[in-house]
Amino acid sequence: MGMQGDVNIKNWPPRVWVALALLVLIVIFIFQNGQTATVHLPFIAVQAPMWITLLACVVVGILIGVLGRRKSKADGK
Numbered sequence: 001m002g003m004q005g006d007v008n009i010k011n012w013p014p015r016v017w018v019a020l021a022l023l024v025l026i027v028i029f030i031f032q033n034g035q036t037a038t039v040h041l042p043f044i045a046v047q048a049p050m051w052i053t054l055l056a057c058v059v060v061g062i063l064i065g066v067l068g069r070r071k072s073k074a075d076g077k
Contacts, residue, residue: 029051030051033049033050033051033054034049034050034051035049035050036048036049036050037049037050037053039053
């Protein structure tokens with residue numbers, strides 16, 4: 001019997017390796033984009049680190065994609 005604390009990274013599935021690679025890229029991205037950015041909206045100007053500004057844009061884009069998605073034949077229409 002093997003020890004329960006034994007971890008063999010050779011047996012990790014590809015999705016774990018992809019997740020780790022993405023995590024490393026995200027950390028590098030955050031450190032490279034730490035400078036402050038100013039975003040001017042119609043009635044307000046907001047200052048935040050560049051990575052937070054870009055993350056907010058990605059989240060808004062995903063929400064627009066999810067909310068604007070049309071139902072496919074598989075969804076019932």
